[in-house]
């Protein structure tokens with residue numbers, strides 16, 4: 001089911017064009033990544049889709065409803081993880097979630113379930129200002145998913161976190177995807193996007209310059225069409241991906257000499273640099 005639809009959105013602040021002709025669609029159970037450098041317009045687009053900001057022109061729909069007409073009931077199907085966590089620092093993890101559960105009239109057993117889900121069970125009585133950055137982020141995600149939203153927006157969910165915590169968050173997002181949640185995330189991290197996202201849009205100065213599955217984008221820019229074979233004697237063979245080289249590869253396989261084969265496709269990060277001349281920071 002198409003759960004988010006954005007059509008030809010334009011937005012300026014004073015004279016400054018921030019978004020130009022943005023169109024995207026996201027289905028249930030899909031992870032969509034909006035990638036772009038700082039100031040590209042990512043948060044502005046989330047604010048428009050979630051009905052917190054009005055576009056100058058164009059339309060956006062969430063669950064087939066215009067973003068500007070979302071009701072209180074509609075918001076119970078949306079989870080938000082934005083850059084300002086908005087946690088109560090002097091309350092425990094449990095009590096932060098309890099407040100939220102009361103607002104949403106959720107059964108209190110949901111709190112223990114969700115704390116387990118984000119691996120914070122042992123810290124349920126810890127006061128928020130004693131948590132690490134990664135633990136706080138997992139608590140924010142717990143709060144955003146406790147009411148089992150159909151759509152989850154995450155603005156830079158793993159920014160500044162260590163690899164192990166990021167991995168835990170990635171696993172969590174993949175579990176939610178399996179359950180059918182649509183996930184809209186923004187990130188500067190191209191590796192994260194390649195790993196998680198079904199589709200990504202590369203946003204540069206408010207315009208989408210690529211919009212597709214990460215592997216399709218990378219293969220589109222793979223002008224070299226080469227592969228790198230590492231053999232067991234630690235020799236690297238860079239060969240063109242064409243039929244004249246099939247026998248060479250076959251012989252290596254027959255001799256059980258291959259240690260690894262990689263395509264020499266560019267990463268999403270390389271594609272972004274190729275298209276814009278800028279690094280994604």
Ligand SMILES: Nc1ncnc2c1ncn2[C@@H]1O[C@H](COP(=O)(O)OP(=O)(O)OP(=O)(O)O)[C@@H](O)[C@H]1O
Nearest residue numbers: 013014016018036037038039040041042043044045
């Ligand atoms: N309320 C506002 N008034 C004026 N300018 C704004 C406003 N909100 C955002 N901007 C400008 O719009 C541009 C895009 O901002 P936005 O926060 O959407 O970028 P971003 O891609 O989310 O950046 P980051 O990755 O740093 O969070 C920036 O130049 C920002 O200064």
